[in-house]
Amino acid sequence: MTSQNAGWRQGAACVAALTFDVDAESPVLAEGRRYADHAMVMTHQAFGPLVGVPRILQMLKDVAQPATFFIPGLTAERYPAMVEQVIDSGHEIAHHSYTHRTPTSMTPSEERADFERALKVLDRFGITPVGHRAALWEASWQTPSLVAEYGLKYDSSLMDFDTPYRLETPAGTIAELPPHWSLDDWEQYAFLPNPRLGEVIQSPLTVADMWIHEIDAMRRHGAMFMLTCHPFLSGRAGRLEALRTVIETAMERGDVTFATCKAIAEATLRDPDLEARKLEPVSVPADLYPLE
Template sequence: MTYDLSPRPLNPAFPTPAMTWPNGARSAVFIGFDVDAETAWIGNNPSNVDRMVTVSHGGYDARVGIARILELMDELEVKGTFFLPGWTALAHPAACEPIVKAGHEIGHHGYLHKMPDRAKLEEAMEEIDRGFEALEKVLGVRPIGYRAPSGENFPELLAYLQKSGIRYSSSFRDDILPYRHRLADGRSGPVEIPVNFAFDDWNFGMTSRTSSRPLFGRREVLSLWIDEFEATHGWGGVTTMVLHPQVSGRPMRWHLLRDFLQHVKAKSDVWIATGAEITRHFESVAAPQN
């Protein structure tokens, strides 16, 4: 494969439109959970399937994490979007079904949490198809939102997502407001609800026996989250969170997330919304782009 390294914007998306939020809100908060379960450990490294202690990190989702997160969301009376790999739904239906019953949105997160690879185009598209099939089979849901496993994407995959009925993505890191993707042929693609990497709990709360990644405590993370949220709120953006039940479903980190969301809820001018709600709002206020 040859690579085009000519100087140009590497994301040809349409410019970010002027945005207002519903009911006079100054900013939005998008609470997104990636329910990877064991796929976080076997999707890109299949040999881990024979390392039971390693994959037990992911097993925490179904045994403890998902239920505890649902309890927290119910206590705070907020709705979120749960991005599920199809494998997770098939492996842990009893843990995943309550997400739908509680009224939360289900998003697409691949099938086996394989990082999308442009050099493996058929495999990447198969991950999309198998993910849809599993979520429809187990949960009776065909998602309209997608978060890229391992946070990667490429032009052909964006076009395939659009063709498959995906209306929004939440993977890119290049804005604080939603925008519309431009496909390689110039057509409008899915809406993007960009991620703020500071709100990925994996960065602060996950390590393993084979990793040198440090763990960060409550004080450091809560201070970072509040400061980043307050600044984003002041700029009128969207605070997009990338949370994992196998991280934020752990005891101390559950309380950390609770404290942060209570801080957000204490403001009267913040719209806490699912990805589908933000997408519908964007589509209602942003003129079509071609």
């Protein structure tokens, strides 16, 4: 374990963040407004806030661990009682866009408007978020600057490290808490025939085994276990029990600390041994990689 990481880890071998993206209908609607007419698809997504979130909150209470819920503004407006449940349970609520449209699919002004609209919705619940996650993690080069400009402390969208770091933007310095697809339940469980947002239904036992292996590897390498789950997926009974097994196994290791993204970001920004980084946008000649 390197001394460089000792500060933000606060003495733990691995820091684990349990995060839940309560997307509900928003990622499907981002594929096309016509899907609002598909009752199966809409109810499939509604399982998350209606059933998945209450189950997850009870499980987190059972294991006595904190979590961060990234909630799109549209979801918060449609399911205010669910938002209140998360607030009453004492977990962190963070910014996850308004529409769940990806920043890379919008103009800079559209991304800003969507970002601001989400902030206004959360403010109605008395929530001042300190963190942000881009829809589908598809941040634009502008996204980190927006996070800093609006006073948030961290982003969780980029994938160039498996440890947190300080990120310098034109609008200020924030913490970046990198996720990865291997620690996302969408890649394990998501299945919808139309729109085709996923084509796999993995065994929860296989997924639990994979994630426990990742935790043990990260304990050796001093990394951050940034787990991303979706209540419409991991809120299903068998999958939730697999997630419980992952958490309880990590707790039994004795050297894994669970923390909210807010707490990890604060420790990252305080760590004097972490060098601040800047994003380097990729620019290539048009004749080398022409637009398709």
